Amino acid sequence: xxxxxxxxxxxxxxxxxxxxxxxxxxxxxxxxxxxxxxxxxxxxxxxxxxxxxxxxxxxxxxxxxxxxxxxxxxxxxxxxxxxxxxxxxxxxx
Numbered sequence: 001x002x003x004x005x006x007x008x009x010x011x012x013x014x015x016x017x018x019x020x021x022x023x024x025x026x027x028x029x030x031x032x033x034x035x036x037x038x039x040x041x042x043x044x045x046x047x048x049x050x051x052x053x054x055x056x057x058x059x060x061x062x063x064x065x066x067x068x069x070x071x072x073x074x075x076x077x078x079x080x081x082x083x084x085x086x087x088x089x090x091x092x093x
Contacts, residue, residue: 027078036071044075 032053038045044067045054055075067073 027080029076029078031074031076033074034072036067036069036073039067039069044073046073046075 032046032048032055034046034048034053036044037047037052042058043054043056045052047053053075055077065071
């Protein structure tokens with residue numbers, strides 16, 4: 001399963017464009033389309049080719065229609081860093 005760990009931790013299934021346009025204006029948006037494999041309050045799993053994409057969501061995620069297993073959906077999302085760890089380059093003092 002292709003888990004988008006940074007995405008799962010930070011993205012609210014991408015539909016934040018409607019609820020937080022000031023943040024989304026600067027962030028590049030992406031989309032994934034395919035049949036729904038699993039739906040929970042925390043994420044939606046979509047089949048894209050041979051890969052399974054798990055996209056995080058919460059109560060602020062805008063959903064038009066009723067998401068069900070087997071439904072074809074397009075999920076819009078952004079990628080946002082939740083933490084940055086800086087390490088010194090090797091060999092530099």
